[in-house]
Amino acid sequence: MAQLKRPGGELASRPLHFFWMVDCSGSMYGEKIGAVNHAIQSTIPDMVDAANDNPNAQLLIRTLKFSTGASWVTSNPVNVEDFTWEDLEAGGVTDLGKAFEMLAAQLTIPPMTDRALPPVIVLLSDGQPTDDYKKSLDKLLNLPWGKKAVRIAIAIGHDVDNDVLTAFTGNRELVLQANNPQALVKMIKWASTAASLVSAPASRVQSDMTDALSSNTEPNSTNAPLVLDMNNIPDPSDIGANDVW
Numbered sequence: 606m607a608q609l610k611r612p613g614g615e616l617a618s619r620p621l622h623f624f625w626m627v628d629c630s631g632s633m634y635g636e637k638i639g640a641v642n643h644a645i646q647s648t649i650p651d652m653v654d655a656a657n658d659n660p661n662a663q664l665l666i667r668t669l670k671f672s673t674g675a676s677w678v679t680s681n682p683v684n685v686e687d688f689t690w691e692d693l694e695a696g697g698v699t700d701l702g703k704a705f706e707m708l709a710a711q712l713t714i715p716p717m718t719d720r721a722l723p724p725v726i727v728l729l730s731d732g733q734p735t736d737d738y739k740k741s742l743d744k745l746l747n748l749p750w751g752k753k754a755v756r757i758a759i760a761i762g763h764d765v766d767n768d769v770l771t772a773f774t775g776n777r778e779l780v781l782q783a784n785n786p787q788a789l790v791k792m793i794k795w796a797s798t799a800a801s802l803v804s805a806p807a808s809r810v811q812s813d814m815t816d817a818l819s820s821n822t823e824p825n826s827t828n829a830p831l832v833l834d835m836n837n838i839p840d841p842s843d844i845g846a847n848d849v850w
Contacts, residue, residue, distance in 0.1 A: 620721040621662035622682060623652075623800065624711075626704055628730035628761075629672040633695035637731055637761055637850065640786040644793040646690040651794060655801035656685045662722055664801055667711075671704035673697030685801075701730065701769070702738035705745045712750035723753035725800040728773055729793075731761035731850070742772060757796045759783055762850030781838065784848040791839040799837070 627641060656664040665682035669675060670693055678691055711717070712724065745751040758770035758780045770780045781796065783789035 618661055618663045620682075620718065621659075621664050621801075622717070622721060622724040623664060623666050623685075623797075624708060624724060624726045625666070625668040626708065626726060626728040627668065627670050627693055628699060628701075628732065629670045629693050629695045629697070630699040630732060630735075631672070631696050632699075632732050632764070633761070635695075636786070638693055638695040640789050641729060641761075641793075642690065642692045644786075644790040645797075646692075647790065648794045648797045649685075649688060649690065651798045652685050652688075652801050655798040659802050669704055669708060671700050674700055675704040675707050677707070698735040699730070699732050700736045701734035702736040702741040705738060705741035709741065709745040709748060709751065712745070712748050712754070717750055721750075723755065724750055725755045726757070727793075727796045727800065728756070728758045728770065729761060730758070730765060730770065732764055733766040734769060738769065746775075755800055757781065757800060759789070759792050759796060761789060763848070778838070784850050786849075788839070795837065795839055 625645065629638065633641070652664065652666075656662070664685040666679065666685055666688040667682055668678040668691070670678055672695065674697075678693070679688075708726070717724075756774045756779065758774050760767060760770055760780055760782050762784060767777075767780055771777050774780055781792040783792045
């Protein structure tokens, strides 16, 4: 299919914001946070390849960590080709509600633009929230970008409150279980690369862009649902016979 163009050049790709939300509480200390650091670092090249296979999207990465409070590790969105992982350290409690609050503040317009594709959020946690997370989660999920986001959670070990993670994802199938480092690497790789490839159906994208060009307006991305292939989610029972977490 010929690439759609506007006067002055090709139609620009749409921003696809990808957020890592990482639990850095004390229970993550040692092997768990080390495995998270290694896994995400090792999957960056795969994310770059996945992004190159999705020319309709410009993949932008940010990292949000939470323990006692929450803070942005990556203060501004970074192109996946330029993204580098900063190793995280663990200690403190699990202020997940604060993390939801800080994320929600970034899912409004501005700083998001109306051209952006719905974002992707991957939450990693090994425990239970120690603050009142429900109000912040409700706020996040009531935002247009929060509702339409692809939301994936990775449960690290057996002490996770899976009901909390399911409330975040809205789909029990998108709460991935990782009980050892090998499983964690596979879950993180699947979440990062599968989510990097999400896109609106081709016919919808073409129609949306054509309408935008004919009316001299930007595409209305908020009406374009994203498609996530869930057929290849790794089975934790096939990854490492011995649970260690």
